[in-house]
């Protein structure tokens with residue numbers, strides 16, 4: 498059998514992304530529930546934030562000229578708490594003011610209470626030398642009228658939903674969660690919880706991919722059906738896929754996409770639709786499959802990840818993740834590695850582009866996990882990111898390499 502030509506990661510990504518640029522359906526959700534959803538509208542502010550000049554401190558508000566003319570001793574004025582609207586400042590007065598309370602007309606400076614003293618006769622002594630205008634948060638300084646604050650395609654997070662609320666948005670238009678069916682494949686797999694470590698049958702292994710893939714999918718905002726383990730049987734694989742097409746936008750599998758006799762995913766997809774199966778020119782990363790199934794009068798996307806845990810982990814992050822984000826309307830899917838110093842050597846160049854498991858050290862450089870095998874899941878826990886090492890490249894300590902932190906790929 499001829500070895501298939503290796504496809505570059507960039508070409509594979511470009512290939513699959515052209516299929517995910519459908520028009521995702523939009524729904525309206527409460528801003529409370531919008532974390533980790535993808536925004537389906539551009540948001541402009543109808544108000545200024547802050548809406549009025551207000552105090553940044555608990556202290557006293559006064560007119561700077563009065564402070565100068567009266568050498569820091571001012572008459573005690575009104576008391577202004579947050580949420581209450583004050584009278585105009587009277588000449589020569591210092592008004593007691595609290596954080597967030599409106600600065601009265603006529604005042605232009607606030608001094609914090611620690612720098613003020615109430616004299617026995619009730620007058621206020623401003624003991625520090627203020628700068629005119631200090632400690633005031635000015636109207637519109639955060640957000641001006643009609644300012645663009647969030648854009649279509651943004652992945653919402655706690656800070657962006659807070660920002661949307663700060664301009665009065667109680668609900669947001671977001672893209673619907675993609676419905677994803679997750680399968681693991683392989684007769685060797687057993688489930689933690691079903692079989693105790695002491696009772697593992699010879700040749701069996703625990704199904705680890707199911708756990709991290711389910712977690713990744715949930716983090717990407719997917720509505721996931723975890724459909725368990727498929728045995729290495731063509732007819733059962735076909736039946737399960739056909740049925741999963743009915744209610745899902747995407748079927749994601751791990752394992753079974755090589756071309757061995759026990760790899761039944763490929764023929765199952767071919768009988769239900771079209772399959773593109775590639776050997777990717779990356780390491781780790783074995784065959785990666787994308788396909789489209791036609792069943793129940795609709796098209797369902799299919800992604801087949803390699804079974805080796807680290808290969809599945811890396812290809813999920815580099816290919817499945819951008820595909821799923823794109824399905825939901827996000828298009829910033831390019832990798833942007835950070836230049837960092839390698840504190841390790843990698844003397845043997847590989848023909849494939851490699852993604853090495855590394856960790857930042859306290860000297861500001863990167864250390865390498867010593868076993869880079871594609872089944873070594875401990876490397877993914879020890880590491881806090883990947884070095885994107887071009888094909889044919891060796892690394893010597895001190896070289897600058899491209900670092901992709903996991904936190905950017907896992908949120």
Ligand code: AMP
Pocket residue numbers: 681682683685686702703704705706707751752753754755803804805806
């Ligand atoms: P496959 O791609 O099915 O040939 O699997 C490649 C390797 O990954 C084999 O050693 C499998 O036992 C292992 N593997 C496949 N699926 C899983 C899984 N869900 N969890 C852990 N290891 C797996």
Ligand code: MG
Pocket residue numbers: 682683684752753759804
């Ligand atoms: Mg298998």
